[in-house]
Amino acid sequence: EDKVVQSPLSLVVHEGDTVTLNCSYEVTNFRSLLWYKQEKKAPTFLFMLTSSGIEKKSGRLSSILDKKELFSILNITATQTGDSAIYLCAVEADTGFQKLVFGTGTRLLVSP
Amino acid sequence: EPEVTQTPSHQVTQMGQEVILRCVPISNHLYFYWYRQILGQKVEFLVSFYNNEISEKSEIFDDQFSVERPDGSNFTLKIRSTKLEDSAMYFCASSDWGRTEAFFGQGTRLTVV
Numbered sequence: 001e002d003k004v005v006q007s008p009l010s011l012v013v014h015e016g017d018t019v020t021l022n023c024s025y026e027v028t029n030f031r032s033l034l035w036y037k038q039e040k041k042a043p044t045f046l047f048m049l050t051s052s053g054i055e056k057k058s059g060r061l062s063s064i065l066d067k068k069e070l071f072s073i074l075n076i077t078a079t080q081t082g083d084s085a086i087y088l089c090a091v092e093a094d095t096g097f098q099k100l101v102f103g104t105g106t107r108l109l110v111s112p
Numbered sequence: 113e114p115e116v117t118q119t120p121s122h123q124v125t126q127m128g129q130e131v132i133l134r135c136v137p138i139s140n141h142l143y144f145y146w147y148r149q150i151l152g153q154k155v156e157f158l159v160s161f162y163n164n165e166i167s168e169k170s171e172i173f174d175d176q177f178s179v180e181r182p183d184g185s186n187f188t189l190k191i192r193s194t195k196l197e198d199s200a201m202y203f204c205a206s207s208d209w210g211r212t213e214a215f216f217g218q219g220t221r222l223t224v225v
Binding site: 048 | 157170201
């Protein structure tokens, strides 16, 4: 069974700190790994990773994938209170049209 | 910016009643999905839909569930006879082809009483 495990489950940091969120996975016929940010309701897309070792970057957020060790990290530098959210990791198997398997998420709280 | 729209935002229904959750995917997208998230739990895949037919479904998506694209813009999820355990947030998503990221709607919170 495909599985995604995220750690930590929750995290409290101060504004300005740097955080690293972890995602490990087991999936048959891996195709891609995606990171989403979930604030109040809808998951909003952050990154899609398909190749090992290539960092994706968007502002203060960056992510990298290791297909050999089966994990990904999401880094957020100089955190702001607006970064407070649940960060979801999901993997897509090469079996169908983007059936995403999600982890439970990491709840990040950035305090002022 | 184009977005996936879902209605209603919140629906309360009695156990055993039928509900229809509605979604308007992003207009040029071809692939549509329903996911659900029971409170405090993971987001779970229900079904994917392409070319007017189901392309994949999970074991959650049993005979009580059905999906339809009744016209060129709407995509619906029907639950025929709701159970208490169907209470969850239901997310619709769409993608422009099956190999890119899915964009999620704001969700419909379904409460079965």
